[in-house]
Amino acid sequence: MRASDLLHPRPEGLYCPPGDFFIDPVRPVNRALITHGHSDHARSGHRSVMATQQTLDIMGLRYGDSFAGTTQAAVLGETIALGGVAVSFHPAGHVLGSAQIKVAHQGTCIVASGDYKRQKDATCEPFEPLKCDVFITEATFGLPVFRHPPDTEEIARLLKSTEQFPERTHLVGAYALGKAQRVMRLLRDAGYEKPIYIHGALAKLSEYYQSQNIDLGTLEPATVETGQKSDFAGAIVVGPPSAFADRWARRFPDPMSCFASGWMRIRQRAKQGGVELPLIISDHSDWGELTATIKETGAEEIWVTHGREEALVRWCELEGIAARPLHLVGYEDEGD
Amino acid sequence: MNRFAELLDRLVLTPSRNGKLTLLTDYFRSVEDPDRGLALAAITGDLSIAAVKPAMLRTLVIERMDPVLFGYSYDYVGDLAETVSLVWPQAPVDIANHEPTLAEVVAKLQAASRSDGPQVLARLLDSASTSARFAIIKLVTGGLRIGVSARLAKQALADFGKVEIAEIEELWHGLTPPYLALFAWLEGKAEKPRKTALALFRPVMLSNAVGDGDLEKLDPADYAAEWKWDGIRVQAVCEGGIRRLYSRTGDDVSGAFPDLAEAMDFSGALDGELLVGDPRQATGTFSDLQQRLNRKSVSPKIQQQYPAFMRCYDALQIGDEDVRGLPFRERRGRLEAFVRTLDPSRFDLSPLVEFTNWQALEELRRKPLHPVIEGVMLKRWDSPYVAGRPKGPWFKWKRDPHTVDAVLMYAQRGHGKRSSFYSDYTFGVWSGPEGSEELVPVGKAYFGFTDEELRQIDKYVRDNTIERFGPVRSVRADRRNGLVLEVAFEGINRSTRHKSGVAMRFPRISRLRWDKPAAEADRIETLQALLDS
Numbered sequence: 052m053r054a055s056d057l058l059h060p061r062p063e064g065l066y067c068p069p070g071d072f073f074i075d076p077v078r079p080v081n082r083a084l085i086t087h088g089h090s091d092h093a094r095s096g097h098r099s100v101m102a103t104q105q106t107l108d109i110m111g112l113r114y115g116d117s118f119a120g121t122t123q124a125a126v127l128g129e130t131i132a133l134g135g136v137a138v139s140f141h142p143a144g145h146v147l148g149s150a151q152i153k154v155a156h157q158g159t160c161i162v163a164s165g166d167y168k169r170q171k172d173a174t175c176e177p178f179e180p181l182k183c184d185v186f187i188t189e190a191t192f193g194l195p196v197f198r199h200p201p202d203t204e205e206i207a208r209l210l211k212s213t214e215q216f217p218e219r220t221h222l223v224g225a226y227a228l229g230k231a232q233r234v235m236r237l238l239r240d241a242g243y244e245k246p247i248y249i250h251g252a253l254a255k256l257s258e259y260y261q262s263q264n265i266d267l268g269t270l271e272p273a274t275v276e277t278g279q280k281s282d283f284a285g286a287i288v289v290g291p292p293s294a295f296a297d298r299w300a301r302r303f304p305d306p307m308s309c310f311a312s313g314w315m316r317i318r319q320r321a322k323q324g325g326v327e328l329p330l331i332i333s334d335h336s337d338w339g340e341l342t343a344t345i346k347e348t349g350a351e352e353i354w355v356t357h358g359r360e361e362a363l364v365r366w367c368e369l370e371g372i373a374a375r376p377l378h379l380v381g382y383e384d385e386g387d
Numbered sequence: 388m389n390r391f392a393e394l395l396d397r398l399v400l401t402p403s404r405n406g407k408l409t410l411l412t413d414y415f416r417s418v419e420d421p422d423r424g425l426a427l428a429a430i431t432g433d434l435s436i437a438a439v440k441p442a443m444l445r446t447l448v449i450e451r452m453d454p455v456l457f458g459y460s461y462d463y464v465g466d467l468a469e470t471v472s473l474v475w476p477q478a479p480v481d482i483a484n485h486e487p488t489l490a491e492v493v494a495k496l497q498a499a500s501r502s503d504g505p506q507v508l509a510r511l512l513d514s515a516s517t518s519a520r521f522a523i524i525k526l527v528t529g530g531l532r533i534g535v536s537a538r539l540a541k542q543a544l545a546d547f548g549k550v551e552i553a554e555i556e557e558l559w560h561g562l563t564p565p566y567l568a569l570f571a572w573l574e575g576k577a578e579k580p581r582k583t584a585l586a587l588f589r590p591v592m593l594s595n596a597v598g599d600g601d602l603e604k605l606d607p608a609d610y611a612a613e614w615k616w617d618g619i620r621v622q623a624v625c626e627g628g629i630r631r632l633y634s635r636t637g638d639d640v641s642g643a644f645p646d647l648a649e650a651m652d653f654s655g656a657l658d659g660e661l662l663v664g665d666p667r668q669a670t671g672t673f674s675d676l677q678q679r680l681n682r683k684s685v686s687p688k689i690q691q692q693y694p695a696f697m698r699c700y701d702a703l704q705i706g707d708e709d710v711r712g713l714p715f716r717e718r719r720g721r722l723e724a725f726v727r728t729l730d731p732s733r734f735d736l737s738p739l740v741e742f743t744n745w746q747a748l749e750e751l752r753r754k755p756l757h758p759v760i761e762g763v764m765l766k767r768w769d770s771p772y773v774a775g776r777p778k779g780p781w782f783k784w785k786r787d788p789h790t791v792d793a794v795l796m797y798a799q800r801g802h803g804k805r806s807s808f809y810s811d812y813t814f815g816v817w818s819g820p821e822g823s824e825e826l827v828p829v830g831k832a833y834f835g836f837t838d839e840e841l842r843q844i845d846k847y848v849r850d851n852t853i854e855r856f857g858p859v860r861s862v863r864a865d866r867r868n869g870l871v872l873e874v875a876f877e878g879i880n881r882s883t884r885h886k887s888g889v890a891m892r893f894p895r896i897s898r899l900r901w902d903k904p905a906a907e908a909d910r911i912e913t914l915q916a917l918l919d920s
Contacts, residue, residue: 195452196460196473198517208393215413216406219803296800296858300807308806316473317464318399323857325800327400362459369453 052157054185054352057136060379065163065187069156070136072101074163077381084125084138086165087149088113088228091382101125103140105148105263109228112255125150127176143167144178145334146229147260153181161185162348168333169340170202173240174233174265178344186350187377190358191335192313199313199337205330206237209287209309212328217285220303221328224292224310227252229334231289232260234311235267237332238287248273248283250290250299273302296325313337342366357382388515390418391426391489392522398533402802407535411543415570422489424565427544429526431537433564436496439527441467443505447512451476468528471512472521478513487514490565492523538636548573553590553774556637560587586629588637589622589656589703589711590774594764594781601782602745609769611715612740612748614755615762615783616698617673617878618662619680623697624704625651632661643682647695650733655725658701658772659737662759663693666735670698670759673892674880674918699726700737700764703772711772715780718772752784761877762786788875789917790897791816792908794826795870798848800858801833808841809848809860812896814872818887818911826864827887827911832874835895844870844899869905873898879917889914 058067064076064083072082079096086092086102088109093102095114100107104124111118125131125140127150132138140150143165151164162183169178192199213221225231231253238247246269249257254272261267273288283303290299292310300306310326313333321329336344341363345353353374355363360376367374394414401407415423428434448457448471457474464470487495492511499507508527512520525531541559545552550573561584562569571577620635630651632641641648644661663671663679671693678693679685702722703711710718719739726736740763742748752763762785770780793814801810811833815826836844847862847870854861863869875897882890889911 194460194463195456196464196470198473200517215409296807298807305804306806307803318396318469319465321400325802325806325858327402327406327802328397329400359459359463362456365453365455365459 052159054159054161057156057159058154058161058163058185058187060377062380064381065377065379067133067136067154070133070138070154072133072138074152074154075165075382082133083119084152085110086143086152086163087145089146089166089226092165095119099123101131101138103127103148103150106150108259109148109256112259113228141179141181142176144169144172144175147175147232147263147265149175149229151179151181153183159184161187162350163187164189164344166191166335167344168336169344170199170333172202172233172334173236174229174260180344180347182349184350185352185354186345186348187354187356188341188345188363189335190341190355190360190363192333192337193341193355193359193363195338195362197313197316197337198339199316199333200331202233202237202332203241205311205332206234206241209328209330210238210241210243212307212309213285213287216307219285219305219307220283221287221309222295222300222303222306223287223289223330224295224308224312224326225289225332227291228256230311230332231291232257232265232267233334234289234330234332235270236265239266239268243287244268245286246271248286248288250288250294252291252294253289345372346370388487388489388492388519388522390414391422391429392516392518394426395522395525395531395533396518398535402534404539406803407539408543408546411535411540412547415543415547415573420567420570421565424567424570425489425493427540427566428564429531430533430535430540434493434526436493436526437499437501437504438529439504439508441528444468444471444508444524444528447471447505447509448474468524469521472517472524475512475517475520485514486516486519487511492526496527536636537638541637544569544573548575551775554579556588556590557774558582558587559637560584560631560639586624586626586631588624588631588633590637591620591622591635591658592701592772592774592781593635593776594783595776595778597765597782597784607742607744607748609767610765610782611719611768612742612751613700613737613764613766614740614757614760615764615785616660616662616670616737617759617761618660618676618698620658621661621697622656622658622703623647623651624656625653626656626704643679643685644695645685646690647697647733650730653725653729654706655702656704657697657699657722657725657734658703659697659699661695661697663695665694665732666696666698667731670757672759673878677880694732696733696735698735698737701772714769714771715766716768748784752786755786760786788877788897789879790873790875791829791913792871792900792903793829793874794864794905794908795844795848795862795872796826796828796864798844798860798862805841808845810841810845812844812872814874815864815887816909816911816914817906824866824906824910828885829887829889829911829914830874830876830891830894832872832894832896835875835897836899840896840899864905866906867904869908871900871903871905871908872896873900879914881918887911887914889918 063078065074073080074084075092076083081098083097084101088106093110095118098120100119101123107122130137130139137155139153143149143151145166154161160183162181166189225234307327309328311330311332314320315329315331353367354377356377356379364374461470541555544555568580572579622633624631634640663676702718765782767780793816796815797813798809799811813831815828817824818827819825851863852860876891876894878892880890
């Protein structure tokens with residue numbers, strides 16, 4: 052069967068006609084398969100949702116227990132038949148619970164990888180390369196300029212800065228699901244033992260990570276009620292990036308704005324955002340990871356979605372691999 | 388090289404002066420010779436490396452990657468040096484495992500000829516990390532643009548060695564990269580380097596502003612008064628055939644004023660104000676002087692149109708004699724005799740202003756004779772010339788600032804302590820015919836208000852935002868809505884960079900006019916009138 056008959060874009064999202072399901076739909080649908088818990092991929096209001104147990108848990112934490120009519124947990128590596136279509140979930144290495152979704156039917160196999168990365172990450176299962184006919188890849192950082200350095204180097208710069216500027220609070224902006232916990236875990240792996248202070252928006256998810264045996268050490272709420280402003284001198288505070296522009300940040304002495312994101316590779320991005328210490332830590336693949344993964348899948352055809360499609364499509368052309376952009380709408384380009 | 392690259396990366400994003408000083412002193416402390424001295428030279432602009440043209444950089448990278456992918460990348464990043472540093476192909480491991488030091492990079496670049504320059508650069512880029520590549524490209528294309536002045540670098544040296552900055556400034560022009568003797572002295576491992584070079588800079592004497600009640604305690608008979616000229620402070624030094632014109636911070640500016648430098652055929656060191664015009668006839672305004680500032684080269688036409696001259700007000704050295712220890716009264720006498728021997732089209736004497744009491748001087752200060760006068764200077768007759776800003780011997784008593792009522796248009800978030808406050812304000816005044824007035828931005832200010840006022844403006848900005856662009860918010864401002872700010876400033880210059888055609892000098896917020904309706908703020912004509920005065 053033709054690949055485009057097995058999966059193709061619709062306004063709601065990527066649709067599989069023989070299985071009658073959507074992958075990461077952006078509007079409420081009858082049956083949704085969800086790759087991971089970031090809000091642009093995992094939305095509430097579907098009649099039935101299939102995802103990994105961790106992704107379902109995360110959706111429950113974010114949207115409340117009634118986020119979907121019914122739910123079904125997919126076990127990594129196990130094949131489920133949906134209307135004659137063989138569906139299986141495989142780790143994507145993006146955030147806790149994240150999965151690629153493999154769809155096979157009548158001799159055609161497509162892998163929708165969602166968001167993924169290849170860098171090692173102690174807070175989630177590593178990406179599993181899958182052989183397939185068509186590989187659907189994200190392109191958030193789909194330009195040759197994006198090369199993420201080893202995350203340990205970035206964390207070392209953060210720790211060095213806390214020694215150079217012990218009087219300042221280091222405010223680390225990091226997305227609430229995944230990045231924040233990864234930063235905390237990296238700090239622990241680098242030997243940082245002091246309490247890490249967190250913004251309220253991170254509390255539930257961080258607690259959930261800890262319950263999944265991902266040790267983040269001692270986390271304390273970044274509130275002044277319990278202490279003095281000066282208690283935060285030299286401390287590391289992790290919170291969503293939006294909070295740092297907010298009045299919330301005033302409780303800290305002379306805060307140093309740090310931002311953990313793949314976008315921090317570009318100096319102007321850091322400068323415009325008023326970031327003093329950019330930390331290039333990303334949960335998405337950089338250019339090297341994207342191109343290496345495409346080769347590794349052995350796919351004859353690449354579909355490129357959300358991000359800088361044109362550069363990745365161009366690269367595939369140069370490599371003699373058929374490629375086209377999917378033009379799916381509704382996914383946040385800024386998501387990292 | 389990576390440590391230098393990291394330093395550059397941090398400096399460019401660190402807005403606070405103290406933060407920059409910490410980064411620099413930590414670097415000087417942790418990096419060995421000669422790398423730290425070369426880094427210092429790169430920052431102060433004293434490192435000479437044969438330049439590579441941006442076009443050559445582009446050619447090098449296109450030889451190594453698909454031009455279409457390079458094009459997408461450059462379009463996205465917007466900066467050539469940064470794009471090239473990021474997309475440069477990673478070299479095979481055997482080349483990459485030796486990270487070059489800054490000294491190796493500089494040595495290779497300085498040894499490169501015009502023809503093999505690009506290949507030398509390419510090999511260096513092969514062996515460097517991503518951020519080191521950026522630093523290397525910045526070195527060869529010239530201009531680090533990291534927001535660190537030579538003066539700030541010298542302050543960091545002073546902090547590092549726990550010495551006065553005046554000591555560094557005085558030595559500076561006798562030293563060359565990589566400044567081994569300087570660092571050895573600052574670390575306490577060697578004696579202070581001896582001044583062997585000729586025509587060195589002498590650290591300047593600075594004044595304090597007259598504060599409330601200061602004058603009541605002083606006897607007018609103890610002080611001489613002079614006009615305060617609105618030019619740039621310079622020091623002209625000629626010794627053993629070497630002529631140098633220094634800025635007040637010890638930067639050699641001779642190159643920008645060849646006409647004046649040529650007339651410096653004396654032996655000594657003079658302190659004064661650089662102005663344009665012919666001192667025997669007319670003194671140009673600060674706007675005229677600006678035609679001569681911040682230029683790489685000065686055309687003969689500009690030199691003729693705006694000739695530079697020096698209005699002298701102090702003598703530091705006359706012939707072989709250092710006169711800085713003499714009282715001002717005596718230095719003044721020596722200066723008067725000395726200036727008479729100089730080319731009268733290039734040098735004149737800053738006249739003394741006669742006065743009998745403070746009130747009489749106040750009258751003169753308020754109504755100066757010439758637009759290029761910005762107040763009066765008071766100098767104690769018996770004071771020696773000392774470096775720095777001692778309180779007492781010299782005072783500046785400036786003309787009152789101009790003020791204008793402007794409307795807040797945009798607000799930008801600050802940094803550090805102010806990172807959660809909208810603390811940088813762009814303001815505008817009305818322009819256009821009655822009935823269809825529009826605000827045109829005329830300036831930006833980020834101080835002059837109290838912490839409490841900052842909180843109030845911040846709240847106003849958040850409550851009246853109409854659009855957001857990154858850290859900037861556009862604030863509601865029309866005839867009926869808007870916050871009027873009284874802005875104080877020192878003068879107005881013509882500007883081709885601003886839509887309004889004017890630029891303010893030293894603007895600051897002097898009062899918040901919550902009471903004043905936006906429609907009653909000033910018009911652009913008010914500012915334009917100041918241009919012509």
